[in-house]
Amino acid sequence: MNAPDQAPSNLTGRVVRGVSLAGSGFILARTISLTTYIVLARLVTPTELGQFTAGSILVGIGLLLAGSGMQAALIQRRDRLEEAAATAVIATVLAGLVIALIGWAVSPLIGSLFDSSTVAAVAAAMAPVLFLQSTRVVPNALLQRRFSFLRRLVVEPASAIAFGIGAIVATSSGLGVWGLVIGQYAAVTTDLILSWGLVQWRPKLSLASFAMWRELVRYGRHVLAGTTVRRVGDRIPILATGAFVGNAALGQLQYANRIVTTPFAMLVTGVSYVVFPAFARISQDGRRLKVALLKSLRWTAMVSMPIGLILIALGEPLAILVFGERWSEAGEATRALCLFIPAQAIAAVLGEGFKGAGQPPERTKVNIAGVLAGVATMAALLPLWGLIGVAIGISVDAIVSAGFSISRTRRALGVPPREALGVLAAPFFAALLMVTVLLPVELLLVDAASRGTALGLLLLAGEGALGAAIYAAALRVLAPGLGREFRGLIRKGRDRDGNKKASGDEEKLEAESERAEPI
Secondary structure (H helix, E strand, C coil): CCCCCCCCCCHHHHHHHHHHHHHHHHHHHHHHHHHHHHHHCCCCCHHHHHHHHHHCHHHHHHHHHHHHHHHHHHHHCCCCHHHHHHHHHHHHHHHHHHHHHHHHHHHHHHHHHCCCHHHHHHHHHHHHHHHHHHCCHHHHHHHHHCCCCHHHHHHHHHHHHHHHHHHHHHHHCCCCHHHHHHHHHHHHHHHHHHHHHHHCCCCCHHHCCHHHHHHHHHHHHHHHHHHHHHHHHHHHHHHHHHHHCCHHHHHHHHHHHHHHHHHHHHHHHHHHHHHHHHHHHCCCCHHHHHHHHHHHHHHHHHHHHHHHHHHHHHHHHHHHHHHCHHHHHHHHHHHHCCCHHHHHHHHHHHHHHHHHCCCHHHHHHHHHHHHHHHHHHHHHHHHHHCHHHHHHHHHHHHHHHHHHHHHCHHHHHCCCHHHHHHHHHHHHHHHHHHHHHHHHHHHHHHCHHHCCHHHHHHHHHHHHHHHHHHHHHHHHHHCCCHHHHHHHHHHHHHCCCCCHHHHHHHHHHHHHHCCCCCC
């Protein structure tokens, strides 16, 4: 029988299945969201989207302040889970209420920063969202630590549908920026109802205690610090663009972000949702943690490198063909953001490793280094290049975060940086070869954006297929063993019953290590 603090021996198969399920659900949600924004591109102007983005600047920060530390602490915790969850419910709800009041109070200041009374009104209207988001932190944490994928498969797609229906109906009625606010409320309300409905657990508030709150905060404060730095850093480009370039440029930046973050989030969110609890369970076994980390890094790089670098060639025509000619500046910014996808994906996987190994302060250091580098780059380039300078700064932030993460792997995770770089080399050079071929093909031969929407998209699809073929061929030469490893992972992901002893041990592990788990 496995000891309570051991990981199940067939954890790899569970993680592979989990990544596929979580990734599938997230792809569905992002596909729905992308479709919504394609429609909204015809219903709202860049200025209206910029006003909504500026007015919502506190939403992401408020959520992390209310609960990111508590969520990570619950996932990582091994004992007294019922008491911990009840305490976290009270803590996150109270924090959400306070943050919502602060958000409402500072809304005039936000409006003045962006020189817009509409932005101030939107910020005030979005303040209650900060409270609503905080109330779903605990059920989401419980679903994640159980390796339950209901959030990814049900909640997020349903929330995306709710936003799409609310926003499209409202904006088509001429409500402009307020239609986007209505869509946001529809999404967060749907998320809240489904999260609590699917977790099938209700808190016993009498178990909550100040002593337990201190235990949760002792771990969660480091996660909170690192996430706060990251989220504040993510808001700096919004503030810099809106304040110094204009709300229309901010709308362009948001559509560039939509192109870049859609594949990034599809990749990283599915992976991080699973690997953090998996890393936490094997954190006491240094050898298993090292192997798992390098595998996660290798497969993340294999997918993220070509997705990011292909935007150098195809990002601008993609933006014009999908969203329309008036979003052409978003396409230019997309090229400058291309390195964000692989760099931030690498930093995200290593960040989950730091958290799972009980080293969240390392993640804070990484985020500080990245944000400072990004801000310095934006400050230098924004006066000359405007929106493009901001986009380059975002990429620099991600690149520095990835590099600094790799430099910390030996101390925090027992993985020499040379080994971490070794698993990244083949995907990088294969993707570089791919874009070296594709860029002149697009610029000199195809020019997809000038061919009309239907033909242009067809040509882009053909270029994408050519790029995939070049990348796969180069990868086969540079890393010939990856195909065999991939097939092995697929077999483990499909083998639910092949190792009955491991499965039995896993059930015993769950009964022992999660005896106090809220069900």
